[in-house]
Amino acid sequence: MTEEAHLHRLLLDRMTSTGSLRTEPWKRAAAAVPRHEFLRGGFFRRAHGSDFTAWHPVRRAEPGWLEGCYTDESLVTQIAGTIVPEDIRGRITREPTSSSTLPSLVLRMLEDLQVEDGHQVLEIGTGTGYSTALLCTRLGEDNVTSVEYDPDVAARARAALGHVGLYPTLVTGDGLLGHGEGAPYDRIIATCAVRTVPTQWVEQTRPGGLILTTIGGWLGASELARLTVHEDGTASGPLLGGGVNFMLARPHLPPPLGLLPDLGDGKERESTIGTEVLDDWTSRFVVQLAVPGAQRLTLERDGRTEDVLVDVETGSWAAVYQDGGRWLVRQGGPQPLWDTVEEQTGRWSGDGAPSLEKFTVTVAAEGQTIRW
Numbered sequence: 001m002t003e004e005a006h007l008h009r010l011l012l013d014r015m016t017s018t019g020s021l022r023t024e025p026w027k028r029a030a031a032a033v034p035r036h037e038f039l040r041g042g043f044f045r046r047a048h049g050s051d052f053t054a055w056h057p058v059r060r061a062e063p064g065w066l067e068g069c070y071t072d073e074s075l076v077t078q079i080a081g082t083i084v085p086e087d088i089r090g091r092i093t094r095e096p097t098s099s100s101t102l103p104s105l106v107l108r109m110l111e112d113l114q115v116e117d118g119h120q121v122l123e124i125g126t127g128t129g130y131s132t133a134l135l136c137t138r139l140g141e142d143n144v145t146s147v148e149y150d151p152d153v154a155a156r157a158r159a160a161l162g163h164v165g166l167y168p169t170l171v172t173g174d175g176l177l178g179h180g181e182g183a184p185y186d187r188i189i190a191t192c193a194v195r196t197v198p199t200q201w202v203e204q205t206r207p208g209g210l211i212l213t214t215i216g217g218w219l220g221a222s223e224l225a226r227l228t229v230h231e232d233g234t235a236s237g238p239l240l241g242g243g244v245n246f247m248l249a250r251p252h253l254p255p256p257l258g259l260l261p262d263l264g265d266g267k268e269r270e271s272t273i274g275t276e277v278l279d280d281w282t283s284r285f286v287v288q289l290a291v292p293g294a295q296r297l298t299l300e301r302d303g304r305t306e307d308v309l310v311d312v313e314t315g316s317w318a319a320v321y322q323d324g325g326r327w328l329v330r331q332g333g334p335q336p337l338w339d340t341v342e343e344q345t346g347r348w349s350g351d352g353a354p355s356l357e358k359f360t361v362t363v364a365a366e367g368q369t370i371r372w
């Protein structure tokens with residue numbers, strides 16, 4: 001057995017034992033698709049010992065490359081929208097913009113997609129092409145369409161898929177618009193997160209079909225949702241749980257913070273809650289639903305740490321800090337953001353603090369609602 005085959009086998013065994021890989025057709029597909037073929041351009045590893053998140057490149061044929069390809073980890077393949085491992089010597093400290101998702105999550109999502117033979121699938125976020133290859137192997141390349149926003153990423157995925165002999169329909173463009181030409185689809189799967197599920201995805205899925213996507217937002221909380229499309233043109237379904245996190249679809253990324261409002265100039269009062277609601281995964285999701293336009297930053301001011309929420313569009317802001325045993329909040333702008341956060345988290349706690357699996361998403365022409 002080659003080293004590649006050995007490492008691949010270990011990964012398959014691990015994904016099976018942890019329950020990500022559950023059914024025979026997906027086990028066969030996962031065994032047939034070698035992940036290293038989709039990482040020939042190398043990847044970035046997180047560099048330790050830096051205040052900022054820094055990344056260093058691991059190029060093909062460098063020590064650790066092959067092992068890295070078969071670890072159950074997400075591997076960053078592009079940084080800051082253009083930079084690939086070949087471009088860098090040393091470290092870089094910018095945000096990742098494309099990656100190969102950890103295989104156990106890819107397979108868990110493909111299992112959750114509940115495909116059947118002959119299904120037409122639209123994938124949003126081709127990335128390296130690894131998940132596209134799995135879909136092609138399971139369903140046949142004629143049944144798979146994949147959309148990638150970034151032309152360079154799309155070109156590399158096309159080459160990698162061609163290298164292993166797979167030729168699905170690959171589209172370069174904004175996957176939030178779906179791909180009307182191939183509609184209706186039986187399934188839509190997104191491997192980037194969205195703030196709101198696009199109505200185009202609902203329109204392009206046949207009644208009874210499924211949309212599997214991560215719903216995220218600007219406070220960094222997210223969860224996987226599986227929606228069923230109904231005859232009346234709406235879609236609804238539960239969040240699936242598991243703390244699934246993906247990079248946001250590029251058109252859904254937050255706007256720059258710009259010039260900060262004057263954070264000293266606001267009304268101060270005691271807060272009924274502390275910033276733990278922003279740290280816990282579930283309550284952060286609840287806060288994000290309450291103030292979807294808010295972004296968070298942490299500032300040192302007057303010798304104390306303040307957690308600040310800023311809504312760039314409205315100019316509203318709230319700064320929360322601890323003073324001895326109590327929490328204080330100072331707010332400014334047209335909307336008292338923290339009042340909304342207190343009200344929404346209070347209602348959620350009052351209802352017994354349900355877990356995200358108890359939340360339901362509905363998408364209709366009027367927009368998206370998420371309720372517990």
Ligand SMILES: C[S@@+](CC[C@H](N)C(=O)[O-])C[C@H]1O[C@@H](n2cnc3c(N)ncnc32)[C@H](O)[C@@H]1O
Binds near residue numbers: 098127147150
């Ligand atoms: C986590 S990666 C995808 C991982 C991929 N499925 C794999 O197996 O390698 C997310 C990808 O979504 C792409 N993306 C972001 N916004 C998008 C959009 N609006 N439409 C299509 N692709 C998008 C990113 O460029 C990135 O390549």
